[in-house]
Amino acid sequence: EKAGFDHFMLKEIHEQPKAYRDTMRGRVSEDGKSVSLSELTTITPEELRKFNRVHIVACGTAMHAGMVGKTIIEQLARVPVETDVASEYRYRSPIITPETLVIVVSQSGETADTLAALREAKRNGARVLAITNVVGSSVAREADDVIITLAGPEIAVASTKAYTSQLIAFYLFGLHYAQVLDTKDEAFVSGVLAAMDSLPEQVEKILSQAEVIKKIAESISRHSNLFFIGRGLDYAVALEGSLKLKEISYIHSEAYAAGELKHGTLALIEEGIPVISLITQEDLQEKTLSNIKEVKARGADVFAIVNDGNEEEISKSVDSVFSIPRTLSLLTPALSVVPLQLLSYYASLALGHDVDKPRNLAKSVTVE
Ligand code: F6R
Secondary structure: OOOOOOOHHHHHHHOHHHHHHHHHOOOEOOOOOOEOOOOOOOOOHHHHHHOOEEEEEEOHHHHHHHHHHHHHHHHHHOOOEEEEEHHHHOOOOOOOOOOEEEEEEEOOOOOHHHHHHHHHHHHOOOEEEEEEOOOOOHHHHHOOEEEEOOOOOOOOOOOOHHHHHHHHHHHHHHHHHHHHHOOOOHHHHHHHHHHHHHHHHHHHHHHOOHHHHHHHHHHHOOOOEEEEEEOOHHHHHHHHHHHHHHHHHOOEEEEEEHHHHHHOHHHHOOOOOEEEEEEOOHHHHHHHHHHHHHHHOOOOEEEEEEEOOOHHHHHOOOOEEEEEOOOOHHHOHHHHHHHHHHHHHHHHHHOOOOOOOOOOOOOOOOOO
16 A cells, blocks of 8 residues: 555655645646635635734644645735644734634544634634644544645655645635735636646656665765754745654754844854755845855755756855756745655664654654
């Protein structure tokens, strides 16, 4: 049932192009110009116009998808979004009103803290939209409306295709929201949809270069500490890359907003320490490169994930690069996370760990 792959995780990483297509299918008009989310029966356009804020609540990897979701919704619909870890949200008396849309994100739909946050939101009169991979799960049953991600069953404890399908769901919802609020015109929406259409092939292209990532992973696996840095969406993806690596390789890593390094963490940078840098947000590239200079000056070994065409220029400032196909800057997380998934997979493999069933962890966290 691993379809010829050594592990479920690797199989699921390779299923992402299909998961992207399946999650988009039927939600984009035939002419490719608009999104239609017919599953939003309670949260109608009229309701959407009423909300003055959005809260995104989830745990772990789903929370990292939510951080990307915040940028998507704010950029596309221009509505303020807060993101919270579910175990914090439920206890901090968040300001929830009937004008709040709460989006809960959960692969399993059974995570105890996420479910409790959903209930807290409903008690306070908010509308709840769930993004989940499991039809009929507790979260799906209790939310007002549900966008199902069509990633298919995810067996490996480390989430991969569920995370990226959650990103696709956020792009679709963000575009839908923008259409309703009229914050983006048809040409813009169809441009994003066209770029999304290319994502599956672009993921295939990244997967075909897995050997390059495997080598980097093998060298990283000899270290016990490393850093991930990035700005903007690259920071959100850095957090996910770091979690994935910790989870299955047991190598300690920290993800930092690149500009924050000099506020303390730089003290930890020493000769030979690997720093994985995401540099896909081109408006922020110069800023990240200046942070890279700071770690290079202290002897860090910098591996950068960059956009196609930028390798040559950026390789002057770093030790090694991996390039991802070009897309819109808002869509890069759907590509840039893939090399990081492979990196953690191959690091875990190199260290001889149980990739699919890491120690101390369960696939579904149904206790607080
Ligand atoms: C990490 C991972 C966890 C889950 C988290 C939430 O790879 O899988 O961080 O993302 O436990 O689970 P769900 O999405 O089922 O609510």
